[in-house]
Amino acid sequence: MNKFDQQWRKLTALARQARDPRDTAMPYGFATRVTARSAAAPLSLSTAAFGHIAVRGLLVAAAFGLAAIAIDYTTYVTSTQTDAVVAADMVGELLDPS
Amino acid sequence: MGDDSFDLVACLERVRQRDQVASRQLVEHLYPLVIRIVRSHLPRRVAEEDLAQDIFLKMFTRLAQYQGSVPFPHWVSRIAVTTCIDQLRAQKRRPEFRWADLSENEAEVLDNVLTDERETTPGDALAARELVYKLLDQLKPDDRMVIQLLDLEQKTIAEISTQTGWNQTLVKVRAFRARRKLQKLFQELQSKEKS
Numbered sequence: 061m062n063k064f065d066q067q068w069r070k071l072t073a074l075a076r077q078a079r080d081p082r083d084t085a086m087p088y089g090f091a092t093r094v095t096a097r098s099a100a101a102p103l104s105l106s107t108a109a110f111g112h113i114a115v116r117g118l119l120v121a122a123a124f125g126l127a128a129i130a131i132d133y134t135t136y137v138t139s140t141q142t143d144a145v146v147a148a149d150m151v152g153e154l155l156d157p158s
Numbered sequence: 159m160g161d162d163s164f165d166l167v168a169c170l171e172r173v174r175q176r177d178q179v180a181s182r183q184l185v186e187h188l189y190p191l192v193i194r195i196v197r198s199h200l201p202r203r204v205a206e207e208d209l210a211q212d213i214f215l216k217m218f219t220r221l222a223q224y225q226g227s228v229p230f231p232h233w234v235s236r237i238a239v240t241t242c243i244d245q246l247r248a249q250k251r252r253p254e255f256r257w258a259d260l261s262e263n264e265a266e267v268l269d270n271v272l273t274d275e276r277e278t279t280p281g282d283a284l285a286a287r288e289l290v291y292k293l294l295d296q297l298k299p300d301d302r303m304v305i306q307l308l309d310l311e312q313k314t315i316a317e318i319s320t321q322t323g324w325n326q327t328l329v330k331v332r333a334f335r336a337r338r339k340l341q342k343l344f345q346e347l348q349s350k351e352k353s
């Protein structure tokens with residue numbers, strides 16, 4: 061054992077002799093406060109869980125929306141072009157003197 | 159924790175069923191254990207009641223995770239110890255240790271320990287305790303915790319491992335590192351005292 065070990069042992073042995081004079085009695089209302097707060101905590105946890113699910117739902121909905129637009133885009137373009145052709149034909153028919 | 163007639167198992171069962179009265183009884187039963195841990199590891203500027211409250215709230219939040227593999231008070235002790243370490247880590251800055259900051263009694267005790275000139279008296283105990291805490295404040299939170307449990311509370315390496323969740327090799331490494339730092343502090347103090 062070196063000199064420091066001896067000194068440290070001596071100091072800690074002396075420190076251990078000092079008893080903490082403070083009472084370990086619980087402050088008035090402490091248990092009620094803690095219990096009330098812990099009872100409120102699950103509510104916030106469920107709210108957080110709901111928020112988490114809601115965000116996921118929103119993301120999934122957005123993904124579905126984008127997929128739907130991507131799939132339907134060609135149909136939309138084709139139908140727009142067809143409409144234009146039909147409209148042109150109608151005008152042509154009206155103006156056609158024969 | 160002095161009430162031997164307290165039925166902890168039954169109380170825990172009722173707490174799980176969200177019985178408020180049982181929850182209060184559980185807090186009352188465990189308060190002396192928790193407050194002792196808080197007081198011995200209390201970070202500076204943190205109110206002991208706030209820290210104790212945080213520990214109990216964590217206990218209730220994590221109650222579903224308690225499997226009964228260790229006694230319930232041990233499980234709560236671990237929550238208390240890790241909460242104290244987290245608080246110590248959050249403080250980051252540690253005050254510089256200076257000879258001038260020591261009280262007259264603390265300086266006398268330190269001088270006595272360093273020079274070994276006279277026998278210590280029981281009256282020196284309180285000053286020694288304060289001095290040890292000032293020295294421990296200089297250590298990293300994890301190292302401080304190990305030294306405090308080892309040298310002040312006289313726990314074994316195995317007990318510290320259980321209480322902190324660190325493996326025994328890590329506990330030994332932290333104890334070694336802490337003692338080396340304390341030795342350096344002692345040397346600095348000795349040189350300052352001489353000058």
